[in-house]
Amino acid sequence: MSTDDADTDEETETTGDDDEPLLEVKDVEVHYKPGNLIERYLNDRTIRAVDGVSFELEENDIIVLVGESGCGKTTLGKAAVGLERPTDGSIRYKGQDIWDSKDSPRNADIEWGDIRRAMQVIHQDPANALNASRRVRSILADPLKKYRTELGPEEREETIYRYLEYVDMMPPEDYAGRYPHQLSGGEKQRITLGRALLMNPDIILADEAISALDVSLRVGMMDLILDLQEMFGTSYIFISHDLANARYLAKQAGGRIAVMYLGRIVEIGPPDEIIQNPSHPYTEVLRWSTPTIDPDIARQQMADEPPVRQLDVPDPEDPPSGCNFHPRCRYGREACTTEDPELFEGTGTRSACFRALPNHEYWDSAELTDGAEPGEVQAGFGDD
Amino acid sequence: MATEQSQSATTTQDEPDEDIVMSVRNMRVSFDMSRGQAWVINDVDMDIRREEILAVVGESGSGKSMFAAGLLDAVEDPGVLTGDITYYPDDAERDQTEVIGSFDTTDDSEVDVLGLSGDELQAFRWEKVSMVFQGAMNSWNPTMKVKGHFHETVQAHNAVLEDRMDHVKDLFEALHLDYDRVMTSYPHELSGGIKQRALIALSLVLEPEVLVMDEPTAALDLLMQRSIISMLRDLRDEFNLTILFITHDLPLVGGLADRIGVMYAFEFVEVGDTRQLLKDASHPYTRALLRSVPSIDSDLEEMRPIEGQRPDPVNIPNGCSFHPRCPIADDRCEIEDPDLVGTDDDLQAACFYPDSARSEIPYTLANETMEDDR
Numbered sequence: 067m068s069t070d071d072a073d074t075d076e077e078t079e080t081t082g083d084d085d086e087p088l089l090e091v092k093d094v095e096v097h098y099k100p101g102n103l104i105e106r107y108l109n110d111r112t113i114r115a116v117d118g119v120s121f122e123l124e125e126n127d128i129i130v131l132v133g134e135s136g137c138g139k140t141t142l143g144k145a146a147v148g149l150e151r152p153t154d155g156s157i158r159y160k161g162q163d164i165w166d167s168k169d170s171p172r173n174a175d176i177e178w179g180d181i182r183r184a185m186q187v188i189h190q191d192p193a194n195a196l197n198a199s200r201r202v203r204s205i206l207a208d209p210l211k212k213y214r215t216e217l218g219p220e221e222r223e224e225t226i227y228r229y230l231e232y233v234d235m236m237p238p239e240d241y242a243g244r245y246p247h248q249l250s251g252g253e254k255q256r257i258t259l260g261r262a263l264l265m266n267p268d269i270i271l272a273d274e275a276i277s278a279l280d281v282s283l284r285v286g287m288m289d290l291i292l293d294l295q296e297m298f299g300t301s302y303i304f305i306s307h308d309l310a311n312a313r314y315l316a317k318q319a320g321g322r323i324a325v326m327y328l329g330r331i332v333e334i335g336p337p338d339e340i341i342q343n344p345s346h347p348y349t350e351v352l353r354w355s356t357p358t359i360d361p362d363i364a365r366q367q368m369a370d371e372p373p374v375r376q377l378d379v380p381d382p383e384d385p386p387s388g389c390n391f392h393p394r395c396r397y398g399r400e401a402c403t404t405e406d407p408e409l410f411e412g413t414g415t416r417s418a419c420f421r422a423l424p425n426h427e428y429w430d431s432a433e434l435t436d437g438a439e440p441g442e443v444q445a446g447f448g449d450d
Numbered sequence: 451m452a453t454e455q456s457q458s459a460t461t462t463q464d465e466p467d468e469d470i471v472m473s474v475r476n477m478r479v480s481f482d483m484s485r486g487q488a489w490v491i492n493d494v495d496m497d498i499r500r501e502e503i504l505a506v507v508g509e510s511g512s513g514k515s516m517f518a519a520g521l522l523d524a525v526e527d528p529g530v531l532t533g534d535i536t537y538y539p540d541d542a543e544r545d546q547t548e549v550i551g552s553f554d555t556t557d558d559s560e561v562d563v564l565g566l567s568g569d570e571l572q573a574f575r576w577e578k579v580s581m582v583f584q585g586a587m588n589s590w591n592p593t594m595k596v597k598g599h600f601h602e603t604v605q606a607h608n609a610v611l612e613d614r615m616d617h618v619k620d621l622f623e624a625l626h627l628d629y630d631r632v633m634t635s636y637p638h639e640l641s642g643g644i645k646q647r648a649l650i651a652l653s654l655v656l657e658p659e660v661l662v663m664d665e666p667t668a669a670l671d672l673l674m675q676r677s678i679i680s681m682l683r684d685l686r687d688e689f690n691l692t693i694l695f696i697t698h699d700l701p702l703v704g705g706l707a708d709r710i711g712v713m714y715a716f717e718f719v720e721v722g723d724t725r726q727l728l729k730d731a732s733h734p735y736t737r738a739l740l741r742s743v744p745s746i747d748s749d750l751e752e753m754r755p756i757e758g759q760r761p762d763p764v765n766i767p768n769g770c771s772f773h774p775r776c777p778i779a780d781d782r783c784e785i786e787d788p789d790l791v792g793t794d795d796d797l798q799a800a801c802f803y804p805d806s807a808r809s810e811i812p813y814t815l816a817n818e819t820m821e822d823d824r
Contacts, residue, residue: 285743363747368705
C-alpha cells in the first residue's frame with residue numbers, strides 16, 4: 067500500500083535472485099485453434115487471444131487489466147494463475163515455472179498443489195460460483211478440508227466464522243447456516259471472496275468481480291477488497307472493462323493499470339498517468355469512451371468525434387500487420403503498418419507506440435489516411 | 451406536474467398539456483407470490499414530454515424495466531398491470547390523411563393503451579411506441595437476411611414497402627450504416643454494434659413517435675456504446691423522436707438525456723432536468739447514488755457505498771421506502787410516504803427534507819483539476 071509499490075513496475079530481469087517477483091509473466095502467448103476437431107486439422111487458422119504479454123506482480127501489489135470484450139484480458143488472467151496453459155512463454159511463481167512444476171514434480175522447488183493453493187479466483191457472477199444446494203458453512207468447509215487437514219471440526223467452524231467476519235458478514239453464525247439463495251448479490255460475492263481468502267493465497271484473480279453487483283454496492287466491495295489486501299498482504303490481478311472502476315482500485319491501492327488491445331498490453335502505468343496523460347492512442351479511445359458524470363462536460367463531449375478512424379475492432383483471427391491498432395489509430399503512419407512496437411518507456415507509463423520515441427522513423431513516415439480525414443469515422447465497418 | 455396541485459389538475463382535465471406524448475397515472479404491477487403479493491411497480495405517475503430524451507435510471511430490481519414494459523402493456527403473465535396509460539398522438543399526425551401502418555389515430559385525440567384489443571396493441575407497439583431490448587441484437591433470425599426482417603415487419607403492418615425502405619435509407623445514414631451491405635448480410639456476418647444499430651433502424655421503420663430502449667448498449671464495446679449514445683441525439687433531432695432510455699449506468703446519460711427519472715423501490719423518487727438533477731440532486735437516494743458511483747473524473751476520497759439492502763417487493767417498507775437506508779430519516783419518514791413534489795424549477799423529489807438531504811449528503815461530480823485534461 068506504500069508509494070514504493072507504485073515504483074515496482076520497473077522491469078527487473080531476475081532469474082533466481084532473492085528479489086524475484088511474486089509472479090512473473092513472461093512473453094506469454096495463448097493461441098487457440100477455432101472450429102471442431104476436423105476443422106482444426108484442415109485449417110491453420112489461429113486466434114491469438116494473448117500474444118506475447120509480460121508483466122510482474124510483487125507482493126501486496128495490484129494490477130488492473132482493462133480492455134474491451136475480446137481483448138484477451140480474461141485469458142491472460144487465467145493463464146497468469148495457472149488455469150489456462152499458455153501455448154508459449156513462461157509463468158513463474160516465486161521463481162518456479164508453474165507448468166514445469168506440474169510436468170516434472172520431482173525437480174520442482176514448489177509443488178503444483180501449493181501453487182494452485184496460492185492462486186485463487188473470484189468470478190464475475192457469484193450466483194453461479196456457489197453451489198445452490200449447500201449451506202455457506204459447508205461451501206466454506208470444503209477448501210479447509212482439502213488444504214487445512216490439521217484442523218478439527220470445531221477449529222474449522224471457528225475459522226469459517228472468523229473469515230465471515232473478515233468479509234463483513236455479521237453475525238457469522240447466522241450467515242453460515244444460510245443457503246446462497248438467501249443471500250443478496252453483494253453477500254454472495256463476499257462469500258466467494260471469503261472462500262478465496264481461506265486458502266491464504268498470495269494472488270487472487272478477480273475477473274469482473276464487481277460487475278454483477280448493484281452500482282451502489284460496487285464501491286463497498288472494492289473497499290472491502292482493499293481493506294483485506296492490506297490485512298492479508300494478498301496481491302490482486304483485477305480484470306475490468308470499466309476504466310472508472312479500474313481507476314478507483316488502482317489508485318486506492320497504489321497499483322497499476324494495464325490496458326489491453328487484441329491480446330497485447332499496449333500501455334501500463336499508474337492510474338493517474340493512464341487516465342490523465344495517456345501515451346497510447348488506444349488508451350485515449352478508452353478514455354473517450356468512458357462517460358463522465360458531470361452533465362456540463364458530458365454534453366460538451368457529445369459533440370466530439372470518436373478519436374479513431376474505424377469504430378469496429380478487427381478480426382482477431384487476422385490481426386493487422388505491424389502495430390495491430392494502426393487501422394483504427396488516428397495517429398497511424400506508414401511506419402506503423404510494418405513494424406510492431408514493443409512497450410517503450412514513455413512519460414510516466416510504458417506504451418507500445420512509436421510516438422513514445424522521439425527519434426523513431428515514425429516521425430518521418432507518411433500519414434495513413436485511408437481516404438478519410440483523421441478523426442472522421444468511416445461508416446463504422448471493420449473487417450468481418 | 452411540478453406540484454401536487456397541477457398533478458391532480460391533469461388527471462381531471464380532459465385536454466392534456468400540449469407537450470405530453472404519453473402519460474402514466476397510478477401504474478401498478480403486481481405478482482402473486484407464495485410469500486405474498488409483490489409490487490414491482492408501486493403507484494407510479496409520469497409524463498413523457500414530446501421529443502425529449504428521458505432517462506430512467508435505477509439499480510437492478512428497482513422496477514425500471516417493468517416500467518418500460520408497462521408503457522406498452524407488455525407485462526407478462528402472471529404479472530397484473532393496472533392504472534391509466536394514455537398516448538396523445540401528434541396534432542400533425544391527426545390531420546394527415548394517409549396512415550403509415552394499420553393503427554389509425556386520425557380520429558382520436560388520445561389512446562387508452564390498456565384498453566386496446568390484441569390486434570390494436572400489436573399495431574400500436576410498432577407504429578406508435580416501439581421498443582429495443584437489452585441484448586436485442588441477438589434477437590435477429592439467423593436464417594434470414596437483414597432485409598427480410600424489414601420486409602416482414604413492414605408487410606405485417608400493411609405499410610407501403612417502397613416508402614418504408616426509403617425511410618430506412620435515411621435511418622441507416624443517421625446511424626452510419628452502409629445500406630447495401632447490411633441489408634444483404636445475414637446477422638452472423640455483422641458485428642454486435644452494427645446489429646444493434648440496424649435493430650434501432652428496424653424499430654423505427656414505421657415511424658413511431660416514442661422509442662423505448664432498455665439498456666440498449668449494455669452488451670456492446672465501450673466505444674460502440676459511446677458512439678451509439680451520440681447517434682441517439684442526432685436521431686432524435688432528425689426524426690422528431692421521443693426517447694425513453696432505461697439504464698443502470700448513471701454516468702452514461704449525463705450527456706444524453708434532457709430529463710432523468712431516478713427509480714428506487716419500484717417508484718420514481720426524483721425526476722427532473724438532467725443538469726439540475728446531477729449537479730444538485732434533492733433526494734437522499736439520488737445523492738447517495740451519485741456519491742457511490744465511481745466516475746472517471748470524480749474525487750475518489752468522497753466515494754461511499756449506500757449502506758443496507760434494497761427492499762423486497764413483497765415487503766416494501768412503510769412510509770418512505772428509502773427510510774431504512776436514509777441517513778436523514780426521522781419518525782415522519784417511517785409513517786408517511788412522501789409524494790413527488792417540486793423542489794426546484796424543474797426538479798421533483800419524493801422527500802420531506804430536500805434541504806437537509808443537500809446539506810447532509812455531499813458529493814462532487816468532477817475533480818476540478820481534471821476538467822481541462824481533455
